[in-house]
Amino acid sequence: MSHAPTFVTCSALSFDWPDGTPVFDGLQLAVGPGRTGLIGLNGSGKSTLLKLIAGELTAGDGQIAVAGTVGHLPQGVTLDTTLRVDEALGIAAVRTALHAIEAGEATEANFAAVGDDWDVEERATATLDQLGLGRIGLDRTVGELSGGESVLLRLAALLIARPDVLLLDEPTNNLDLRARRRLYAAVDSWTGVLVLVSHDRELLDRVDQIAELREGEVRWYGGNFSAYEEVxxxxxxxxxxxxxxxxxxxxxxxxxxxxxxxxxxxxxxxxxxxxxxxxxxxxxxxxxxxxxxxxxxxxxxxxxxxxxxxxxxxxxxxxxVRDDDEIRIELPATLVPPGRGVLTLRGLHLAHAASPAVPQAWELRGPERIALVGRNGSGKTTLLRTVAGLVPPVAGEALTHVPARFLPQRLDVLDDGLSVVENVARFAPQATNNGIRARLAHFLFRGARADRAAGTLSGGERFRAALAALLLAEPAPQLLMLDEPTNNLDLASVRQLTEALDSYEGALIVASHDVPFLESIGITRWLLLDDELRPTTAQEVRESMWQD
Incomplete structure (x- = not known):
């Protein structure tokens, strides 16, 4: 890594989407060494700005100057499952040349391929170990890794490349608690220029300054996210x-x-x-x-x-005065009386889990709020899909005693070709158009916004539309199941989700790695899904992420 001063500057930067929608008009930005948290509402242009700095998009006007090399970890990173780990890390050619030299093929081409990178394998192994991936080895294929491990592998490739400027876009999405801890440690140890976009409060509390992107301008706040909130x-x-x-x-x-x-x-x-x-x-x-x-x-x-x-x-x-809209709804039909049976699990064996996930009998009663936690691959999503009737169990049964709805990570409950109003009407066929519009206004879809096609919505808007479709469904859901609901949501959207759940009076099961969010929605029972479903606490969950 270069020891020269590193920085990013954007001067009079303008960018429009191909359909003419403006994103930036004369944006000014200067980022120096240190860890910067870039925050802002969904649609404010955070991800777009990182792509412009990384050279993946071209500005319509203005200039971007970067001193040094850039590494970019985008949202929703996907890797070719047939790649070997060393190929995904970008070191396969150097390894091949290095092994050839060790085997006696001391050609000029091999020496040129290695350059000064004689310790590449040691550095790669050390980096993988730092991120908790030491067991995977350099010769395995990406297809053998989980989604969270793929994110960490992509981050490992960037750390091995040692860029001067590192850009991370929602890096904790799809990471379980231990994987997040590894990423936190990598961020803590970074000494160059780091710009990260995240809704993860614990990650944002590790930055040196907050840059808020709002209405096309950047405003700076010294300190971490907690200090920003106080100011x-x-x-x-x-x-x-x-x-x-x-x-x-x-x-x-x-x-x-x-x-x-x-x-x-x-x-x-x-x-x-x-x-x-x-x-x-x-x-x-x-x-x-x-x-x-x-x-x-x-x-x-x-x-x-x-x-x-x-x-x-x-x-x-x-x-x-900030006038960020707030969701204000009343959902009396979702009320579940205390003690009423909501969900019963008996001897349940999940379709994609190696062992029973649930003891002989387990019950959810009344308006309990259950946090479902566990490592990636433990079966949380499978359990929720089984309860929702989308995946049949290998054995046992999951019985719901009240109307239930499931909001998956992919938000695929929406039909992208239909408007927001039409999507809600699918779930409430007896409701009038005016009635749906009146209730959608409380979810911030007013006037023409309610007529937009679901496929054109931003991440936060799409989530609000999916949540509205489920909460306004007929009959009203008295059991609501959410799978990693804060993934890809900005902090304002997370706040809006919390507000909506404040109005929900039914039983709630939320699978999430976002402990601060879970604590904010009044969880009454914490459950850890490992070899079986067993009680835990928020404190135990936090402590477990720091244990190997």
């Missing part, structure tokens, strides 16, 4: 106080303008009375009338200008 809360409190002050000023100016009109009317009546009684000479009365008209005009202008200025200050104060 933002203080800013919001100040902004809201200024709104109250400005509102009071507008009301005061309105009263003063009204009082001025009353006083001017009195003067006018007095002048008219003097004129009628002719107590003063005509020339005096004329001059008095002229002066009164001038004075009245000045007063009117002065108070009108003051009111206009007060309203402008109010507009500016309101603009400073």
């Amino acid at each position: 933002l809360a203080a800013e919001q409190e100040t902004a809201e106080r200024l709104v109250r002050v400005a509102e009071a000023d507008v009301q005061r100016q309105k009263r003063e303008l009204s009082d001025a009109h009353v006083k001017l009317a009195r003067r006018k009546r007095y002048g008219q009375k003097m004129n009628d009684t002719k107590r003063e000479p005509k020339i005096v009365m004329g001059e008095r009338k002229r002066q009164a008209q001038v004075s009245a005009g000045k007063h009117r202008i002065m108070h009108t200008e003051k009111l206009a200025q007060a309203r402008e200050r109010l507009d500016q104060a309101v603009e400073a």
Whole structure:
């Protein structure tokens, strides 16, 4: 890795999608050494910006300057399953040349292929071991790895390449707790320029500064995400106080303008009375009338200008208050009384698990909120799909006693060719169009937004639409199952999901590696799926990620 100063600068950067949709218009950005957390609403352009810096997209205007090499880990990384691990790491050619030299083929081509990278195998093995992949070896194929291991393998390739600038886009998606711990350690040890996009609060608490991308501009906050939240809360409190002050000023100016009109009317009546009684000479009365008209005009202008200025200050104060929309819904039909039977599992053997996942009998009663945790490949998704009736068990049974709905990771409950309204109508065929639209407004799909095709929605919008389709379904779901719901959601969307679940009154089962999110939604029981389903606690879950 180069020891020269490294940085990224974007000057007057503009970018539009092929259909003309603007993303950036004159964006300015400068990133120096250290760990930077890039945050912003879904659709604000975070992933697009990383792709522009990495050279995977071309800006329409402006300049991007990068000192040094760039490594980019995009969202949803996929690798050819037929590749060997060393090929995925980008070291196969060097290994081949190195082995040839060791076998006596000391050709110029082999030496050129190796260059200065004589310790490539040792570095690769050490990097894999650092990320918990030491057991896989360099000659196995990618197809033998889990999805989470594939993400770590792609990260290992970047660490071995030793770029000057490392860009990570939602790197903890699909990683279990132990894999996340490995990634956290890699981030902690990074000494170059690191820019990461993530909704993972624990990861964002490891950065040196936060860059918030909002309405096409970047605003910087020193410190990690927790420090950012504290500063933002203080800013919001100040902004809201200024709104109250400005509102009071507008009301005061309105009263003063009204009082001025009353006083001017009195003067006018007095002048008219003097004129009628002719107590003063005509020339005096004329001059008095002229002066009164001038004075009245000045007063009117002065108070009108003051009111206009007060309203402008109010507009500016309101603009400073963040108005990120919040989901506000009522779902009384989802209510499950305490003690009512919701789900029964008996002697369940899962289709894709090597051993029984559930003891002889297990029950969920009342509006419990269950956190389902476990390593990648332990069978969490399979268990939820089995309960939902999508996968038959090898043995045993899963009985739901109330209406149930399942929201999978891929959000494939939506038909991409249908609008948001039409998708919800599929789940609530008896509801009227106006009724669906009224309820969708609470999920932030108002007016024309509700008519957009599901295939055109952003990640956060798509999630809201899928959640709306399930929660507004008929009959209302009294058991809701969510599989890794925070994957690919920005922090605002995670907050919106939390708000929606606050209104949900039924039983909840959530499979997730996002412990802070699970803690925020009022989990009542934690279950670990390993060789079997057994009780655990949030503390034990956190401790387990730091144990090998």
